[in-house]
Amino acid sequence: MHILFLTDNFPPEVNAPASRTFEHCREWVKAGHQVTVITCTPNFPKGRVFEGYRNRLWQSEEMSGIRVIRVWSYITANEGFIKRILDYQSFMMTAALAAPFVRNVNVVVGTSPQFFTACAAYAVSRLKRIPFVFELRDLWPESIKAVGAMQDSAAIRALEHLEMFLYHKAARIVSVTHSFKKTLITRGVSSDKIMVVTNGVDMSRFKPMLKDAELVSQLGLEGKFVAGYVGTHGLAHHLETLLDAAERVRTLPDGAVFHFILMGDGARKQALKDEAVRRGLNNVTFIDSVPKDQVARYWSLLDVSVIHLKKTDLFTTVIPSKLFECMGMGLPVLHGVAGESADIVRDEGVGIVFEPENADELVAHLVSLLQNRSAYESYKVRSLEAAKKYDRKTMAMRMLDVMAQLTR
Template structure:
């Protein structure tokens, strides 16, 4: 079986879509399938092309047995609605034309968060007369309106019509949460073609380890309780809440016991750095995005991981992928996201929940965790046990089964 996968994020980028796509494709190759990925020059989230790459019309390479075709796109930082739309549309067009030259394809998969990649997958399926799957990672464009990045109701209505059209025309939809599946069914999409394959973790990479001594010394973390946020610093994440908590903790304790570590980049990064400097938050440390192979070294520094999104009904339907990485590493989670992901954190007993955008509540759970070493250790121990249920290998096999089912159905007269 030849799987053609369209995704505008792929390694060496280190965000969740890139990691999920790469790890799934690796497992499909190991299972004997041919996989071609069409993506762009790596540039997320700064909008700067990574070293060793150029933004060309066409460039090809092989990664772990996967044929990777990189196409030209309009590259911009992950900020500004109009610029991002231009980025998305340029990839849609470039990916579609590149896909026409990929031969003997059995199925096409287009992944979100934004659905323009799915548009390219749909158009490719029409011309190649092959089935296609919409991998749904985000309810878009609703998520854009939720964070206030889009105000025009007319534009939103048009995008939503296109969104629903794609759901209806897809041969199958693979959603990353059960809440996404429920959302689509309520909106009239056939539940029989919607499957759920959650995000997960590569347990061979994300496993318990001692704090990296070199980084501890470099960042001055000796003897500190480190609470950290690792990931995109975007509008949806409302990371000002963590800065507010850092300020309160600093006032209460003099800033000696705790350190708050931020790793990553995004549209709000500069604002957060400026705010921390203005408020004199010397207990906050910012680190730019690091290569994929270095990420676990920084995860190891954390005594607790903070996961946070804005307080919104839409975000109650998402499951941040970093939750599973924390499980694998045995890092207790301070979980500021309501809904399905909070239920997972509670059910698996891997973390404590707090109210989104409530710095006082974050301080409460943080202080409780520090004051109860037995609870802290229990959460650490439960993480790797829970991670086994979300092993990326098993999830990749589940999605492969779905893909094979769609291909077999298409071949049946």
Template sequence: MHILFLTDNFPPEVNAPASRTYEHAREWVKLGAQVTIITCAPNFPQGKVFEGYRNRLRSVEDMDGIRVIRVWTYITANEGIYKRTLDYVSFMLSAFIASFGVRKVDVIIGTSPQFFTAISAFLVSLTKRRPWIFELRDLWPASIKAVGAIKDGPVLSALQAVERFLYQRATRIITVTHAFREELMARGIDGSKIDVITNGADLSRFQPLERPQKLAQSLGLENFFVAGYVGTHGLAHALETLLEAAAILQADQGTSHVRIVLLGDGARKPALLKLASELELKNVIFIDSVSKADVPQYWALLDVSIIHLKRDPVFTTVIPSKLFECMAMGLPVLHGVEGESADIVRREGVGETFAPQNPGELAAHLARLANSPATLAAYSENCLAAARRYDRKALASAMLDIITRTA
């Protein structure tokens, strides 16, 4: 079977869509499928093409048996709705054109968050007369409305109309949360064509590691309790909450041994650096994005991971993929996201939840856990037990079964 997969994020990018697509496709190849990925030159989130790549009209590479076709796009940083939309539309068109060079396809998959990629997948399915699957990773455009990037009006209404059209015309929809499925069914989409394949973790790559002492020393983190956020610094993540919590901890003599690390890049990073300077924070360390291969070493620096999203009803339907990577690493979480993902944290006993955008509550959790090694050890043990239920290999196999039935 030949799967044509359209995604505008793919390794060496390290965000959640890139990791999910690569890890699934790698397993599908091992299971005997032929997989062709159409993507763009890696540039997320800074809008700068990664070293060793160029923004060409077309280039082809092999990655673990996956044929990867990279196409030209308008590249911009992950900020500004209009420039980002140009980026999305350019990929939609370039991916559609590139698809004519891919022969004997059995099924087409287009993945979100934004749905211009899904539009391209729909168009490809028409030209090739093959079924197509909408992999729904985000309720877009609701999520961009939630962060204030777009307001109610004719533009939003038009986007919502396109969204409904794609849901209706998709042969199948694969969502990453049960809440997404329920939301689509509430909108009148046939539930019999919606499947759920949650995010997970690559257990061969994410596993418990000793704290890397040389790295800790280079960052000045020796003999400290280290909490950290790893991921995109975007509008949706409201990371000002972490800095405000750090200010509370810095003012308390009893938490002078606590440090907070923020690793990654994104639209809000300059503002976060400015705020940290204004608050004169000495207990916060910013680290730029690192390669996918190095991410586990930085997870291993932490005693507890902080996962956070803005407080908005839209984000109650989201399950951040880093939650599963933390489980696989045996890393307890402080979870500032409401809804389905918080239910997982509580059900699996892998950490504690706090109200999003509540720095006082976050600071109180950090202060207590920094002096509770037994509690952290129990959470860590639960993490490792739970991770086996979210093994990316098993999830990829389940998704391939759905794809095969659809084809």
């Protein structure tokens, strides 16, 4: 089977869509299938072309047996709604134009969060007369409204009509959460065409390890209980809650023990750094994104991982992919997200759920984990046990089976 995968994020970018796509495609190649990925020049999230690449009309490379075709797109930072739409639409056009030059394809996959990539995949499916699979990673454009980036308008309603059109035209929809599937069913999409393949963890990279001594010394973390957030610093994540918690712990008797790390990039990062300076938060360290092969070293610095999203009903339907990486690393989780992902944390016993945007609860649970070592160690053990259920290899094979059924 020859799988054509359209995605605007791919390594060396290190965000969740890039990691999921690469790790799935790698496993499909190992299983004996041919995989071609059409993507753009790596630039996320700063909107700057990565070293060693140029934003050309067409360039090709191979990664772990995957043929990767990179096409030109309008590149902008991950901020500003109009510019981002132009970014998405430009890739949609160039990806659709490049796809006809990829021969003997059996199935085409288009992935969200935004669905202009899925539009290109649908056009390719009609041109080549092959099945179109829509990988649904986000309920877009609903998430635009949820973070306040855009209010309900004629433009939003037009995007919602396009969204429903794609759902109905897809031969299969691969949803990353059960909540997304339920939402689509209530909106009239046939349940028979929706399959759930959650995110997972590459257990060859994310596994328990001692704290990296060089980084501990470099960042001055000796003797600290380190709480960390690893991921995008965007409107959806409301990381001001972590700054509030860092400010509150300073008033505790053992407050000097706690240190917070925020690692990654995004539209809100500079504002968060400025706010930390304004408050004099010397117990907060910001770290830029690092190459994929270095990420686990930085995860090793953490005693506990904080996962957080803005308090809104939409985010009760998502499962942050970093939850599975925490499991693989054997890290207890403080989970500031309600809904399906909170159920996983409780059911698997991998950490503690707190109310989103509630810094007081976050601080109380941090103190509890520091003081109750038996509970802390129990969360570590349960995390490692749970990770086996979400091995990325298993998830990749589930999605492969969906495509194999379509091409028989």
